[in-house]
Amino acid sequence: MYEVTLLVDALFPRGWEHYLLGGLLIGLGTVIVYVGTGIHAGASTFLESTLSYGSKLRRFQQPRFVASRDWRVVFTLGIVSGAAGYSLATGEFGWTTAVQPWRLFLGGILIGVGTRLGKGCTSGHGVCGIGSGSRTSVLNVATFMLVAVGVAQLVMAMGVQP
């Protein structure tokens, strides 16, 4: 029993309960949209559907982006508001990351390219796709998970913190 406790502490130094609770709430948010509308809400399509407001590129003017762009803005505003409300209530509001801006910006560009080329992200493939038992999503998630672990290890080995 003591060994199990040690193992849990080693794998989850901050505990695991809030991770599970947060994950269930992420799932509940997805379920709320799905039960009412039948839509599988992912977070990354918002990037392209929002570009359709300003760009005339045919890629962004596809009906699937134009028809969904309004509710995707509302969904994203909901995410921002929910996180803001929680952090204000707990007094965490105003926390800022120590990850360097160049990493956020360069990583962001790759995320913009990769999630749109790969048809989804951690929520579209990772939550909705895995939850659907989709083979495509399992392969996509396995790919980005393995690559991300490798890259994060490399960045850490090169002495870049955090």
Added chain:
Amino acid sequence: MSGAGVVAEHESHPLFLPLVFLGGAVFGVGLAVSRMARPEIVLEFLQLRDLGLVFVMGGASVLVGLVFWGLTLSGRSAPLTGKRFGRRLKSMDRDVIVGGGVFGVGWGLSGICPGAAYASLGIGNVVILYGVAGMFLGAYLQGYLRERGADAATPSPAD
């Protein structure tokens, strides 16, 4: 607000947008509670120093999977849209793997992903705007390059 000739998905029911907002808000609370809105925590997972993210993605996908499965089997349609309940299935091609790989490099470098970045802005982390700007730029770049590629592949009609 919708473009000419395209019916926006929310034009069907007055409760559509409020429900989407509520779902987004609960989703955002989940990202804040699980600390996924903090890139540092995601990076610690990818550095294999704190495996909590397994519970986040696991908890979310199991709950979502049960509901998707049950409602798909029921054969019913969603009350606000009339859309038939179904699973999220995307076609498999090379882009799924290449895109996943490119996303993985970005995620491993920065510790952010789209949903978590929006939530991060919500907790007041204004520095994340560098990441959000990058994401829009990346999404634009792939759209621009793919459209050029498609134009090059199909000869334009002579006029």
